[in-house]
Amino acid sequence: MKKSLFVFCALLLMSFLVACGNQKSPSENAQGDSQTEGNGGMRTVTDDLGKVKVPSHPKRIVSMYYVGHLLTLGIKPVGTLSSELDNPFIKDKVKGIEDIGSTPSLEKVVDLDPDLIIASDKESYDKLKKIAPTVLIEYGKHNVVDEMKMLGKILGKEKQSDQWLADFNAKGQKAKDDLKGVVGPNDTVSIIEIWSNKIYVYGNKWGRGGYNLYNVLGFKPPQLVKENVIDNKPYMEVSLETLPKVAGDYIFLSVYSADGGDKRADEIKKSDIWKSLPAVKKGHVYNINLDQFFYFDPISLEKQLEIQEKLLLGK
Amino acid sequence: MRKILTLRRHPLLVMGVLFFLLIIAFLICLNTGVAKLTVTEAIRTLAGMGSDKDNLILFEFRLPRMVIALLVGAGLAVSGAVLQAITKNEMADPGILGINAGAGLAVILFIFFAHSSLTDIGTLSVYLMPVFALLGAILAATLIYIFAWKRGITPVRLVLVGIGVNAAFNAIIIIFQVKMNPEDFMQATIWLSGSIWGADWRFVLGILPWIILLIPVVLIKYRSLNVMNMGDKIATGLGVKVEKERMILLLLSVALAGACVAVAGNIAFLGLAVPHLARKLVGAEHQVTIPTAALLGALVLLLADMVSKNLMAPSEIPVGLVVSVIAAPYFIYLLMRSN
Numbered sequence: 001m002k003k004s005l006f007v008f009c010a011l012l013l014m015s016f017l018v019a020c021g022n023q024k025s026p027s028e029n030a031q032g033d034s035q036t037e038g039n040g041g042m043r044t045v046t047d048d049l050g051k052v053k054v055p056s057h058p059k060r061i062v063s064m065y066y067v068g069h070l071l072t073l074g075i076k077p078v079g080t081l082s083s084e085l086d087n088p089f090i091k092d093k094v095k096g097i098e099d100i101g102s103t104p105s106l107e108k109v110v111d112l113d114p115d116l117i118i119a120s121d122k123e124s125y126d127k128l129k130k131i132a133p134t135v136l137i138e139y140g141k142h143n144v145v146d147e148m149k150m151l152g153k154i155l156g157k158e159k160q161s162d163q164w165l166a167d168f169n170a171k172g173q174k175a176k177d178d179l180k181g182v183v184g185p186n187d188t189v190s191i192i193e194i195w196s197n198k199i200y201v202y203g204n205k206w207g208r209g210g211y212n213l214y215n216v217l218g219f220k221p222p223q224l225v226k227e228n229v230i231d232n233k234p235y236m237e238v239s240l241e242t243l244p245k246v247a248g249d250y251i252f253l254s255v256y257s258a259d260g261g262d263k264r265a266d267e268i269k270k271s272d273i274w275k276s277l278p279a280v281k282k283g284h285v286y287n288i289n290l291d292q293f294f295y296f297d298p299i300s301l302e303k304q305l306e307i308q309e310k311l312l313l314g315k
Numbered sequence: 316m317r318k319i320l321t322l323r324r325h326p327l328l329v330m331g332v333l334f335f336l337l338i339i340a341f342l343i344c345l346n347t348g349v350a351k352l353t354v355t356e357a358i359r360t361l362a363g364m365g366s367d368k369d370n371l372i373l374f375e376f377r378l379p380r381m382v383i384a385l386l387v388g389a390g391l392a393v394s395g396a397v398l399q400a401i402t403k404n405e406m407a408d409p410g411i412l413g414i415n416a417g418a419g420l421a422v423i424l425f426i427f428f429a430h431s432s433l434t435d436i437g438t439l440s441v442y443l444m445p446v447f448a449l450l451g452a453i454l455a456a457t458l459i460y461i462f463a464w465k466r467g468i469t470p471v472r473l474v475l476v477g478i479g480v481n482a483a484f485n486a487i488i489i490i491f492q493v494k495m496n497p498e499d500f501m502q503a504t505i506w507l508s509g510s511i512w513g514a515d516w517r518f519v520l521g522i523l524p525w526i527i528l529l530i531p532v533v534l535i536k537y538r539s540l541n542v543m544n545m546g547d548k549i550a551t552g553l554g555v556k557v558e559k560e561r562m563i564l565l566l567l568s569v570a571l572a573g574a575c576v577a578v579a580g581n582i583a584f585l586g587l588a589v590p591h592l593a594r595k596l597v598g599a600e601h602q603v604t605i606p607t608a609a610l611l612g613a614l615v616l617l618l619a620d621m622v623s624k625n626l627m628a629p630s631e632i633p634v635g636l637v638v639s640v641i642a643a644p645y646f647i648y649l650l651m652r653s654n
Binding site: 082099100101102103105106107108110111113127130131197198 | 348349350351368371372375376377493515628629630631
């Protein structure tokens with residue numbers, strides 16, 4: 001009881017301060033305010049399921065994924081999934097964010113006492129929404145820019161998300177200029193990943209740096225990838241026989257060694273199919289580290305862009 | 316040994332002790348978890364005076380899981396006890412005979428075609444899944460029966476054919492798993508190794524009717540179980556219609572296993588070890604073996620789920636793995652001793 005009174009007072013004080021802040025710079029939060037409904041500091045936003053009410057100024061956010069996104073927006077969540085905390089590019093920024101397990105431990109989330117939860121799949125959403133206001137942004141459904149726009153609106157941080165987009169576009173343009181002439185205008189680029197018993201080709205809506213290659217640098221995907229994966233599915237499974245159809249003139253190759261994919265990769269590299277790929281013949285195969293290229297948040301994408309640029313420039 | 320012998324003359328005492336232990340374990344489970352809840356808070360919450368947060372933890376997250384563990388543990392144990400009696404084989408269990416695999420395959424197929432994703436399971440599906448699991452389990456049992464039939468069923472052939480059917484169903488499950496995308500594949504793997512993550516009251520309602528209806532029916536049939544345990548010839552001599560009774564009991568066992576697999580995945584070894592232990596404690600008189608096995612099964616799975624939830628918290632280990640780690644050594648001990 002005492003605690004909730006304290007939280008209420010704190011919220012009251014906060015909303016007062018924010019209101020004052022807004023008076024000084026009315027343009028700053030104009031868009032966010034237009035959606036404010038005024039009842040208890042809640043506002044209506046849009047997630048994957050439609051309209052949903054969330055606190056206008058959430059203080060304790062538990063997010064299954066999107067930690068890199070949130071940090072970019074200037075928000076530090078209080079809890080996230082274990083895998084997010086393993087992201088090498090944000091390792092130094094996640095101190096104090098609590099681990100909620102490999103699948104969200106509901107009790108842990110309750111314990112963190114969140115005022116907003118960002119879920120990434122429907123099953124978890126259905127359980128987490130019992131704890132606090134929850135929004136659903138499905139993992140792998142949107143590309144990173146759309147995710148940032150959604151999160152910006154949901155969290156009232158449109159300014160920060162616009163700022164990031166401008167910065168990212170500038171960096172992308174610079175990388176594009178640096179790489180001018182390296183990859184021919186008609187050359188295709190693809191991302192291949194080898195598991196112990198599967199081969200995947202990735203698009204621009206998942207990890208492995210696809211958004212950078214196709215959206216930022218504007219490289220062309222092979223026809224089959226373009227038709228089936230780009231802006232559509234996050235990835236597609238292919239057989240060794242269809243590999244030539246999805247292999248571009250440039251290949252970014254990752255290997256999932258945890259299940260023995262490295263052995264399979266060695267086998268595949270010895271096969272005639274692999275050896276006859278144009279990218280292999282010309283030496284245009286670039287190995288990427290799955291630990292680094294697993295994530296696709298704003299922070300990771302920028303770092304990945306640097307790595308991709310270096311690889312293509314042969315540095 | 317002498318102690319166990321004297322215990323056998325007091326099955327009610329054994330059951331009383333088990334029931335008492337079950338209550339203790341239940342109370343401990345109520346109070347353990349990532350979210351801290353003291354004993355008094357738990358009791359206050361149970362009495363309906365808890366805070367919203369405590370209510371949420373206890374009634375939405377902890378209790379449904381515990382109830383599922385109790386029901387599934389009892390169901391699998393009774394299913395195993397029946398199978399062991401009608402096959403006269405201490406190694407028989409719904410997991411080994413391919414009945415769990417049949418149920419598992421049906422659920423995987425159902426999810427694969429009805430949802431194309433394991434992540435979005437609707438309310439209707441929660442009630443339909445036990446039915447599908449049952450159909451799969453019955454299919455497996457029918458196949459075992461057909462292949463093992465040679466002018467009647469001999470228990471040994473039943474077990475051997477069952478192992479073959481198990482392998483076949485598992486192979487088909489793998490085929491479908493390979494066709495799934497990586498996330499569904501991971502989820503299917505966790506589910507297949509036995510997990511009650513995210514169990515809620517809908518799942519409890521989905522399995523409850525099966526358990527509370529079928530276990531009493533098995534109990535009513537205790538005479539058939541007792542004489543069948545002595546061997547077909549004696550049973551026939553005592554006037555039991557062996558084939559018919561065996562079929563009915565097999566169906567009961569299959570239905571129990573199917574319902575359990577539908578909500579908790581394939582939890583192996585529980586149906587094998589628990590009935591065995593129950594017989595050791597109270598003997599093979601099934602009017603006492605069955606209730607003892609049910610209590611013991613519920614206790615084991617409740618404790619195993621507590622371990623699975625807390626050992627690596629906040630991450631979870633599938634409860635099926637925990638049960639295997641506890642029960643597999645017992646299985647090996649049985650094998651070594653039977654030589």
